[in-house]
Amino acid sequence: MAPGQKLYPRATVRKIVKAHSKCNVSKNVDVMVFLDYVLFMQSLMKEAAIDSKQAGERGVSAKSIKKVTADTLAKFKG
């Protein structure tokens, strides 16, 4: 990753959370949200990699992602 590049658009994350919750978002919540999202992505990609390996695919396919998405989301249900 380029050094000057933004890690993630904080305003976007904040707006997303705000739009979905209809609440104000406190100051540093978006960092935690992004951390949570990173954890989610890690779990998702791990599961999808396992799935696509079982299916014998080379890369991670969209199908395995879709198959795994529901479970991972359920895992990250608060």
Add this chain to the structure above:
Amino acid sequence: MASNADRAPPSTPGAAVARTPNRRAQSADPNSARQSASARRGGATPHGRAAFAALQKRRTALFTPGKERRRSIRDQRETPRDPLRALSRLLAPSSQAIHSSSSPSDPGANNSSLPAVAEEDETHNFDDDSDDFMIERPRLSLNLREDDDDEYSELKPPRLSGLEDYTAQSIELPRRAISELPPGRPSLGSVGRESDYHEFPDPPDESTFAMPAVESSPAREPMFLEDSEPMVGMEDEMEMEDENENENENEPFGLMDSDNDSPGPADRQPEDTMLSLVTDQRVQSPQNARRKKPGKKISKHGIEYKSLPQGVVKRLATTFAKTAGMGKAKISPDTLDAIMQATDWFMEQLGDDLQAYAKHAGRKTIDESDMITLMRRQRQTNSSTTPFALAQRHLPRELLQELRMPVPAPIKGPRKKAQNDAREDGEDDVT
């Protein structure tokens, strides 16, 4: 079966007639429409080509008698045909066809009459019929003539392809093209597509997401559907999906019978409703634009938002795919689309949960404590792992450094949550 038909020549044309449309119907039934679309244009479906080739072969075998055929005729003749031959000889002078009476008597006559194929064909069929089925000779010959005509006329404009036209236009063009484009399966039959079609939207609705039942879960379900088919709005989307399922179930089996099969409305209706819905609900997100860059979406509270930029998501996905063991993993656009969808869903779920926590605490502001509660309930943090440790472990190092520099507070801060609660988010983008 084909050899049998060759061996018994009188049954050959009948078999050809009876078999060719059947086979084409069977082949056309399970995989309905995309194939048929190509068949309609070029006539070059594999099944159609195979059927045509088989028919040609049968016809040539019928027109040019080979050795086996003659031999088989001889075998058949030995037992039941002597009285018949006698009868034919008796009847021969009364009837005007002298050729026909002479040709089956000796197999050499067949050879001699080989070059004259066209007239040989008629007499030949006729004679074979007379030889084989002595009782119903006139009727069978009549049927043969009719069936032959039918066969040749049916071959040119196949009735099945005419039917498939309707399915192609009513099933294929409007809804598959829209709903099934993101996975991008151009070559599969409708069975595979249908299974995929049912496979994806079903599990998020029923099994997984209705279960935890936050108070906002009924409103969330259409959002998932909406995201799976990004063009259409919520309730109409549900209806549309029901329609689609019904039609998909109906049409490959009962082609003519299903009531919505008439070509005009079946063509127009889904497209028009789609278009109207699109123009109604979200004007600015046709699918291609959404593929290029995620457009504005509307949450269930009616607030517009943009999803995370694809670059961030792709970078994360690539990193974690590498970590998960897919070595030189390239994230294809399809995969990225799926991941983006999962991201949207995740964000929505997270927003709902955070809202529930904040509301429960009597706040109108989502706080860090909510986030900590959420992560603890997600079992991401427990007594041994702090969010800071998580951040250190799971964020890539350079990301962590960048994250720490502008924002030192939340990483150390979350554990001692004595931060002031009444913080408004007046400030915006820091980095």
